[in-house]
Amino acid sequence: MTVRLTTEQIERYSRQIMVPDIGGKGQIHLRESRVLVIGAGGLGSPAAFYLAAAGVGTLGIVDPDKVELSNLQRQILHTTADIGWPKVESAQGKLSKLNPDVEIKPYAVRFEEENAAEVAAGYNFIVDGSDNFDTKFLVNDVAIRLGIAFSHAGIVRLQGQTMTVLPRKSACYRCLFQAPPPPEEILNCQQSGILGAVAGTLGTLQATEAVKYLIGYEEGLLTDRLLTYDARMMKFHSVEVTRNPQCTACGVNSRVEPIVSVGA
Numbered sequence: 567m568t569v570r571l572t573t574e575q576i577e578r579y580s581r582q583i584m585v586p587d588i589g590g591k592g593q594i595h596l597r598e599s600r601v602l603v604i605g606a607g608g609l610g611s612p613a614a615f616y617l618a619a620a621g622v623g624t625l626g627i628v629d630p631d632k633v634e635l636s637n638l639q640r641q642i643l644h645t646t647a648d649i650g651w652p653k654v655e656s657a658q659g660k661l662s663k664l665n666p667d668v669e670i671k672p673y674a675v676r677f678e679e680e681n682a683a684e685v686a687a688g689y690n691f692i693v694d695g696s697d698n699f700d701t702k703f704l705v706n707d708v709a710i711r712l713g714i715a716f717s718h719a720g721i722v723r724l725q726g727q728t729m730t731v732l733p734r735k736s737a738c739y740r741c742l743f744q745a746p747p748p749p750e751e752i753l754n755c756q757q758s759g760i761l762g763a764v765a766g767t768l769g770t771l772q773a774t775e776a777v778k779y780l781i782g783y784e785e786g787l788l789t790d791r792l793l794t795y796d797a798r799m800m801k802f803h804s805v806e807v808t809r810n811p812q813c814t815a816c817g818v819n820s821r822v823e824p825i826v827s828v829g830a
Contacts, residue, residue: 569594575667579621592781593621597667599780600624602689604677604705606653608765609719609772610695611643616773617693618661618668622780625661628673628685629653640762677701682708691776692716695769699746706731706739710815715779717772717788723758724797726768729788729807730775733816736789737807740815764797 571593576583579593601622603610606629617625633641633648633656641653648656654672661670673685677696686692686708694705694716702718709716710733718739719728731738775788792805811817 569598571597575621578665578667582620587783588781592783595781596621596777597623599691600626600689601691601693601776601780602626602628602686603693603695604628604701605695605697606641606643606657607637607695607697608640608721608760608762609769610693611641611657612766612769613693613695613773613776614643614657614661615664616770617776618665618670620773620777621665622668622776624669624671624689626671626673626685626689627654627657627661628675628677629657630674630676640760640765642762642766677704679704683712686712686714689714691779693769693772693776694718695772702739703743703746707815709733710738710820717775719768719772721760721765721768724761724764726764726795726797727792728768728771728775728795729792730779732784732787732789737809738813738816741810741813742792742807744814761797764795767795767797 571590582588583590583593599622601617603614603625606614606627614625614627631653633644633651633653635649637644638646643657643660644653652674654674658670658672661668675681677685682704692705692709692714694702696702696705705716709731713733715730715732717728717730719726778787790807790809792807794803794805812819814820
């Protein structure tokens, strides 16, 4: 069966289709793709907005929290009127209005060991917009187990970092950081603050990586390198990351067992 874009879709995505590396074929790939965004916060908000605007067919949004006033400085999926509402419902409302073509699947749960594989199964790419190390390591391990490519990002104050992982092909998050740091060494935005636009920059980069992967344009992905961003000095720096053969997640003696097939 030949998949075609409607006249309305061609008009909606016309500026994107004009990009030689995307074209109509790439747009169809996006329409048939499924992306899971973990966290409807500072990173997940811009990532989800741009993925919905780009025409990704299905967007899953995972977040157990409700909208608070202190979120609104950086979590642009939400407005003052949404305070007290579940973030996934707020996100679903905004994204559906932006692009009715996109199916939004809300998961008002915490992404944790008991449900992670079930939630992530069937998705083509994961955007990790979580705000804690335990979830970031879990995303890494589950994505490798399921064979799902993903984008990691982290932000604090005026700084951020991001990298893309292709399971068992490129360095993973555990190749870079073997385990979460001690609690006393962890800084988060509640304790140290965050400039909202920094989250916007990193979340937008994550959406870009997702689109590139989904259309088959893997050249130039942030694999085997960590991109750091210093907003104070307005500098980006790329650090090479080598895959660790002894990595507990993706190495030869990995404790993360791959799943051969998963359901949608």
